[in-house]
Amino acid sequence: MDGPGVADETTDDMAARPVRVLLVDDDPMVCSGLRMILGRGSGGRIEVVAAVHDGDEAVGAVQRHHPDVVLMDVRMPRMDGITATARVRALPSPPEVIVLTTFDSDDEPFRAAEAGANGFLLKTESPEDLVGHVRAVAAGEGAVSKRTARQFMAQWRQEGTGPARDARRVLARLTPREREVADRVAQGLSNSEIADQLxxxxxxxxxxxAMIQDKLGVTNRVMIAVLVTQGGPRG
Structure with missing residues (x-):
């Protein structure tokens, strides 16, 4: 891809220019609000390059505007955000995708992660947190906010014993230190916060x-958080 995609640039390149963001949401007012939050709230470090209003427009918009990050709504009338995420992530040198939701469906985090999303956030995130998460995802870190992590826990506690048992079996592959890292991912901590604590x-x-993802057979931070919350606290 000829555009300025994340995969094509060094960290220094990314730091030298604003993070390019594409908005995909069927509510024009939400798009306007996000544009204001990301533009003004980031002090010019984030640029909203375009907004489209349904999932079936996402791939074309990515190809035209070459964003670093896509903020993707889940519920849209023609194509839902999970399907659109999978199509965007299947592109050559794709942008990262953060799925935004009101979180009224308990399987959305896992479906988003399987589709390739590297962030899963609530639409009620504070402006400061949203800006921080967009920049973290653009830098390759991923985003599961603390508020989202608490929601993960509340939802997955309602699941039956089967998913919890399966998750605990997979998590047993981790060393004690790797499990400490995975637990902190599920708490919504950033890499720097985890580093400070450990x-x-x-x-x-x-x-x-990277080793944790390999051992668990997952591809991103969101799926680590899902497995840890499914497995429940260590005994």
Missing amino acids: YVSASTVKAQL
């Missing part, structure tokens, strides 16, 4: 997350 470098946390 007295290691952020690069060490990043390497451990």
Whole structure:
């Protein structure tokens, strides 16, 4: 892809220019609000390059505008955000996708993660948190906010014993230190916050997350959080 996609640039390149964001939401008022929050609230570090109003417009908009990050609504009339996320992530050198939701469906986080989303946030996130998460995802870190993590826990506690048992079996593959990292991902901590708590470098946390994903057979931070919350607290 000829545009300025995340996969084509170094960290220095990303720091030198605003993060390019595409909005996909069927509510024009939501798009206007997000545009204001991300533009003004980031001090010019984020640029909303376009907004489209249904999932079936997302791929074409990505190809035209080459965003670094797509903010994707879940519920849209013609094509839902989960399907649109999968199509966007199937593109060559795709942008990262953050799924935004009101979280009224308990399977949305897992479906979003399976579709390739690297962030799952509530629409009620504070402006400061939303800006921070967009920048984190653009830098390759992923985003599961603390508020989303609490919602994960509330939803998955309602599940039966089967999913919890399966999740615990998969999580048993992790070393004690890897499990500490995974638990903190599920709490919504960033790489730097995890590093501070465990007295290691952020690069060490990043390497451990790559190993955790490999052992768990998942592809992103959201799925780590889902598995940890499904498995419940360690005994």
